[in-house]
Amino acid sequence: MAFGLLKYGFRKRYPAKPQFTPSGTTLKKRYDVVIIGAGAHGAGIAHELAKSHGIRNVALLDKGYLGGGNTARNTAVLRSNYLTEEGVAFYRQSLKLFQGLSNELNYNIMLENRGQLTLAHSDAAIRSFRWRAEVNQHLGVRSELVDRQTIRELVPQLNLSEDVRYPILAGLWHADAATARHDAIVWGYARSACEQGVELHQRTAVQAVEVTNGAVHAVKTNRGRIACGCVVQAVAGSSSIVAKMAGIRLPIHSYPLQAMVTQPYKPLLKPHVSSPHLHVYTHQTSRGEFVIGGGSDPYPRYGSRATLEQKEALSSAILQLLPFLAQAKVLRQWAGTTDMTPDYSPIMGLSPVRNYHLDAGWGTWGFKATPICAKTMAELVATGKPPELIQPFALERFYRFEQINEAGATAAGH
Amino acid sequence: MKLLNCPLNGPRNIAEFTYGGELRPMPDPAATDAQQWAEHLFFPDNGAGIVTEWWCHTATAYWFLAQRNTLTDEVIRTFPPSEVFKQGRKLAGKDGGEKS
Amino acid sequence: MQASPSATGASPTAFQRRSQLYRRHLDLDAAFADYEGVLAVAAYADPRVERALAERLGLADLSTWPRSGCAGPNAPQWLADAGRQPPNRPNKAVAQEDGGLIARLSEQEFLILQGLEADPGLFAALQGNWPSDAAESVHPLPHADSHCWLALSGALASEALAKLCAVDLSSRSFGLCDVAQTSLARVNAIILRQDLGATPCFHILSDASSAEYLWDALVDAMREFGGAPVGLEALRTLKLRDRPSESFSPTERHPRIQPRKAP
Ligand SMILES: Cc1cc2nc3c(=O)[nH]c(=O)nc-3n(C[C@H](O)[C@H](O)[C@H](O)COP(=O)(O)OP(=O)(O)OC[C@H]3O[C@@H](n4cnc5c(N)ncnc54)[C@H](O)[C@@H]3O)c2cc1C
Numbered sequence: 083m084a085f086g087l088l089k090y091g092f093r094k095r096y097p098a099k100p101q102f103t104p105s106g107t108t109l110k111k112r113y114d115v116v117i118i119g120a121g122a123h124g125a126g127i128a129h130e131l132a133k134s135h136g137i138r139n140v141a142l143l144d145k146g147y148l149g150g151g152n153t154a155r156n157t158a159v160l161r162s163n164y165l166t167e168e169g170v171a172f173y174r175q176s177l178k179l180f181q182g183l184s185n186e187l188n189y190n191i192m193l194e195n196r197g198q199l200t201l202a203h204s205d206a207a208i209r210s211f212r213w214r215a216e217v218n219q220h221l222g223v224r225s226e227l228v229d230r231q232t233i234r235e236l237v238p239q240l241n242l243s244e245d246v247r248y249p250i251l252a253g254l255w256h257a258d259a260a261t262a263r264h265d266a267i268v269w270g271y272a273r274s275a276c277e278q279g280v281e282l283h284q285r286t287a288v289q290a291v292e293v294t295n296g297a298v299h300a301v302k303t304n305r306g307r308i309a310c311g312c313v314v315q316a317v318a319g320s321s322s323i324v325a326k327m328a329g330i331r332l333p334i335h336s337y338p339l340q341a342m343v344t345q346p347y348k349p350l351l352k353p354h355v356s357s358p359h360l361h362v363y364t365h366q367t368s369r370g371e372f373v374i375g376g377g378s379d380p381y382p383r384y385g386s387r388a389t390l391e392q393k394e395a396l397s398s399a400i401l402q403l404l405p406f407l408a409q410a411k412v413l414r415q416w417a418g419t420t421d422m423t424p425d426y427s428p429i430m431g432l433s434p435v436r437n438y439h440l441d442a443g444w445g446t447w448g449f450k451a452t453p454i455c456a457k458t459m460a461e462l463v464a465t466g467k468p469p470e471l472i473q474p475f476a477l478e479r480f481y482r483f484e485q486i487n488e489a490g491a492t493a494a495g496h
Numbered sequence: 497m498k499l500l501n502c503p504l505n506g507p508r509n510i511a512e513f514t515y516g517g518e519l520r521p522m523p524d525p526a527a528t529d530a531q532q533w534a535e536h537l538f539f540p541d542n543g544a545g546i547v548t549e550w551w552c553h554t555a556t557a558y559w560f561l562a563q564r565n566t567l568t569d570e571v572i573r574t575f576p577p578s579e580v581f582k583q584g585r586k587l588a589g590k591d592g593g594e595k596s
Numbered sequence: 597m598q599a600s601p602s603a604t605g606a607s608p609t610a611f612q613r614r615s616q617l618y619r620r621h622l623d624l625d626a627a628f629a630d631y632e633g634v635l636a637v638a639a640y641a642d643p644r645v646e647r648a649l650a651e652r653l654g655l656a657d658l659s660t661w662p663r664s665g666c667a668g669p670n671a672p673q674w675l676a677d678a679g680r681q682p683p684n685r686p687n688k689a690v691a692q693e694d695g696g697l698i699a700r701l702s703e704q705e706f707l708i709l710q711g712l713e714a715d716p717g718l719f720a721a722l723q724g725n726w727p728s729d730a731a732e733s734v735h736p737l738p739h740a741d742s743h744c745w746l747a748l749s750g751a752l753a754s755e756a757l758a759k760l761c762a763v764d765l766s767s768r769s770f771g772l773c774d775v776a777q778t779s780l781a782r783v784n785a786i787i788l789r790q791d792l793g794a795t796p797c798f799h800i801l802s803d804a805s806s807a808e809y810l811w812d813a814l815v816d817a818m819r820e821f822g823g824a825p826v827g828l829e830a831l832r833t834l835k836l837r838d839r840p841s842e843s844f845s846p847t848e849r850h851p852r853i854q855p856r857k858a859p
Contacts, residue, residue: 322541322542322543322544323544331535331539331541332539332542333538333539333540334540334542335540335542336542336544336566380510380514380515381515382515382542382566383566383569384544384566384567385567385568385569387569389498390497391497391498391510391511424537424538480534480538480539481530481531481534483530483534
């Protein structure tokens, strides 16, 4: 082992075999499909196009680097205890796919089936949890209301004192919830796509979209024009900006979402714990760090700067749940720009421009949707028809006043 | 903490304020169809750059306007709504629509 | 004319209007008094102790004390016609002849606080005079049920407030009759400065529904400075005095600041 490492270290070429399209590869004049945005979603769609539909003349473009957007910044919570039928059906399917993803991609996505405990600090929250548990169970998701004794058993470290501003009254236990390594997902997908002939072009920003007679036929990038038969935009926080290039308006506000991690500790907390009331959630990563996130910033902004206010808010909230973290040092902090829709549901499917498809509005919750979104969006590209599972999420729903109100289920669990 | 200069109360911590959305003209209800209402209600401009938007100082419930760069979060200017709504904000009624 | 407590030892539950904080006062064994129909805490302890406290750092609950307000384009004129002196710009207050205070909260909104010595009955005269005609362009904003009213007095008051409020309320930037509408202990508050004789005093009006929270937060913030609740009588005696009493010198008694040695 040590010898192998040494030999590897002295090798002239590094790494021995490139996993992705080598940088500097020239752009072709034309691709069948251009995917704007090489986050987990874009990479996943590329993989599915190649693998399930044999569509390989695909360019996966990113203005930055592979997975450097929200995929790199997200806290990797995978769950399906949503509140609408459409939402639960969709995310449940996604969680199933995560279970087999390491095998499918031959890449360890470090899936941890840890379960999620959401805390109620008020009667109103208990009522809404009861409702959620009923909806979830009806749709085949493991989700149940639990009392303080069960909470104590699930997470003995929690501060269950009644002498605090918001004592913990009950919880919603979601055994299906998990976490996965965020980078591994996008790297695994992109490697598989590239192996099958997809070209990944990093530092290639789309600057304009050419639309004639209502159909897209090319994009302009900082490295030149690319003709294409079809475009998928999967640019998360930049959704409004890119859609505007194609003349499409989106029902999106871009808000920063922040998170931070503490120094590593020995393993002591297994489930993911979230408190919508205190606007905070946490779990201990496989590196031992406590990753801590919460609600969105109070006003829209493009950019990835973290603020002192949010760190104060997250710290004071998490100390109410896990007082021992008072000694912890914050190692890293960051923000991502999230594309928030008015109904907290995503936008997937056709757009007013022919052959221009939307994968947007993922806000603070889109990482968990990656595998199912990749599958369904690839099918849309291949067949021109949105699969049934994503039909309710079409942009058109806003014109029909048929929003899918997911607001109740997302407060501080993403 | 970041400061915002309230035209009524002076510079205050940003935590004292509530964001109120982009400044945009209100459609005339008499001449607006469902599609236009949907666009007005759900489809913001969400611009990246300098935008004009509503803010409210919560302690006084005072609404005002701000020009802010959404890329750098720099506030260029804050000003009272009377600068834009010279005749006051009127809901559409007998005299038809918004004065602005 | 000063209203004197007609029935010390009055029971709060016998009154229609009580402060949201009356249970706190009962816990502190307060002596309540009836000020011509208005129930208030006269004192919690010996009057001399309370006076010293009020000069140092005292918190009084004036939530039942009369106050009112009005708003509308015509409000300044209406107040002037009623013989009052409205301030000429927002976030300023003007002391009235009867000892009360009128604060201008915005171009068109005013808050009227009854003086601590005045006869509460007199206030009713103004209340009864509100225009009923919409054409007058002024309407009443009573503030009596919506807000609690606390007074924080004493040489250390602005230091205690600095722990809870981001606006600089020290004498060098917040003068007599200045008004700040801001966040105090994370709840909205109107803060007005009206000194009692030579003792700084801040009136605080805040949402009645979080009165107990704000009271507790203030009492907690005052503790490190040796402050405590005081009754209305202590504030009234301060008002009559124009110099601090001999025994008290703010810098010497500050628990945290050492007096500077002479070179
Ligand atoms: C702090 C934080 C925590 C989160 N936690 C969770 C969570 O626990 N669970 C969950 O499910 N979701 C979570 N999310 C949401 C999740 O991160 C996103 O919904 C998801 O990553 C979106 O993936 P994506 O591939 O669409 O976007 P990204 O990963 O953002 O990829 C978009 C890419 O598009 C590129 N791009 C933009 N404009 C252009 C252009 N003009 N030309 C070319 N490329 C362009 C960007 O560079 C970027 O790499 C969180 C988000 C944040 C910020």
